[in-house]
Amino acid sequence: MSNESFPERRDIYAVLGAPDSRVPVQAPEDRKEARRMKGGNSFYCSTALGGCGGELTFAIGDVNVPHFRHQAGSRCSLISSKSQADRYTHLAMQEALRSWIETMPGFSCRLEVSIENGRTDVLVTGPSFEVALEVQRSALSARNALERTAVYGQRANVVQWLYASKDIEAYKTELADRGWSLRIWWGWAKKECRIGVSYETDNETDVEIKEIGGPLGDWEVTARGLASAHLRKAKEAVERRRAAERERQQQEAEDARLREEAKKAREVEVRKRRIEEQKASRAALLEALKHTPEGLENRWPSSWPQLRGSPSQVAWAESIRARAVALLREELVEEWLPEARGVPVALWLAIQSSASFWINCRFKDTLAIVQTYEHQFGSPGQSRR
Incomplete structure (x- = not known):
């Protein structure tokens, strides 16, 4: 070859x-x-x-x-x-972290410490606490990060992940959940290790991810983990953004509540007007029913019964009946409709006491009323079965 x-x-x-x-x-x-x-x-x-x-x-x-x-x-x-660069860079980061930590009075450091089914990268022992620092350069799911954190947490008081890449799923999840995540960088040219933090902040239209950080000397190890002015600034920015987001959501919820209340108020007002209109129609009908149309004595219905149904059905049906009876009355008085055809219809309508009958029929004109009757009972002079 x-x-x-x-x-x-x-x-x-x-x-x-x-x-x-x-x-x-x-x-x-x-x-x-x-x-x-x-x-x-x-x-x-x-x-x-x-x-x-x-x-x-x-x-x-x-x-x-x-x-x-x-x-x-x-x-x-x-x-x-392909993993050679990652492995050697990971080793360089570990050694840089150890050298830095061992310069701190009262602190010691061990690398690759076995803990049950796992092995932590950097185990920092302080005056009365232990912190596990995990240098992550390769792919890691959010679920695996949680599982490994639980394992290391059996030994260390705090477990913190230092991500070398923005493409790691666990980094993205951590950043989305709490608004910030720790980063780590290594420069071969200067043989310098730096720690920083990615964090959420707002621009004019959307959420922006910023990064700040510095050399290891900018940081310290505390009982709560790594700390620095960079991290404090990032946390403050995240809290401001999330407080503003909470306020925005609360305002949106309040605006939605006010819109819903206004909508309900309009609906109530519409219902009130409809009820008043229905009451007026009913009053007009009842007043009209007190008087027999001229020329129809002893032939016009002597009474119009109270309708049966729910209050809303009755109110609706009465307005329909009022219009239907008014149409029929006008047709008979003006003699546009012969009494022989119209009076039987009036007598038939006078016994319809079910609100649902009127709601289902919704007669639009006198002809529709008469045709409905004659379809059921036949027209005058027509033989009935």
């Missing part, structure tokens, strides 16, 4: 001095700087990161960028591994 199919693989990470060393290094691109680093030092594939522990050649040529190279024929799983 040709070298074109399998080009030479070059790695830029190693540990300094011994296979189990916890001093990670990255080969610099600058050749002068690389030669200074090489100076009499020895470099190894890290066993702490799952490597083979073999001594590496620090290749500094005129063509290729400086890099570390395993011995020929090595089958180490870390050679050109």
Whole structure:
């Protein structure tokens, strides 16, 4: 097989001095700087990161960028591994955190401490408390984060996650839930570790995620976890935003309540007007029913019964009956409708005491009333079955 199919693989990470060393290094691109680093030092594939522990050649040529190279024929799983950068960067972050913590009077630090079915990255022991710091560079679900937090929480008073990527699901969930989340960065060039915080704030139209932070010296470890002016500023911004959001929601709820009350008031007013109109129609009907139409003595119904049904049905039906009777009365008085056809209809209507009858019929004109009657009983002169 040709070298074109399998080009030479070059790695830029190693540990300094011994296979189990916890001093990670990255080969610099600058050749002068690389030669200074090489100076009499020895470099190894890290066993702490799952490597083979073999001594590496620090290749500094005129063509290729400086890099570390395993011995020929090595089958180490870390050679050109996609996770190699994450593993060595994770180690660098752990060591930076330990060095920082051990400068604090009364504090000590241990790495990769086993706790039941888990292993915490950095376990900080303070004067009367312990804090677990979890450096997370790879994918992690929100559920797994909660499960691991519960495990580490059996030992530590506080468990805090330091996320190296915004793409981690657990980071996004934590940020959405409480409005802020801790971040961690490592710079190989300056060999500097920084801790910051992502937090929610408002712009003119939407929620914006900002980040602030600084070197480890800006932070301190307390019984409640990491603390700094950066975190206080972020928490204050989140509280202001969420207080404003609560106020906005309360105002929206109050506006909705007022709109609903106004709507109900309008509906009540409409019902009142309708009832008054129905009362007026009923009063007009009752007044009209007191008088027999001229020329219809002894033929016009002598009484119109009280309708049966619910109060709303009765009110509705009475207004319908009032209009129907008025139409029929006018037709008979003006002789547009012969008495022979109209009087039987009037007598028939006078015995309809069910409100539902009038509501279901809703007669629009006199012809509809007469046709309804004659459809059921036949017209004058027509033989009845």
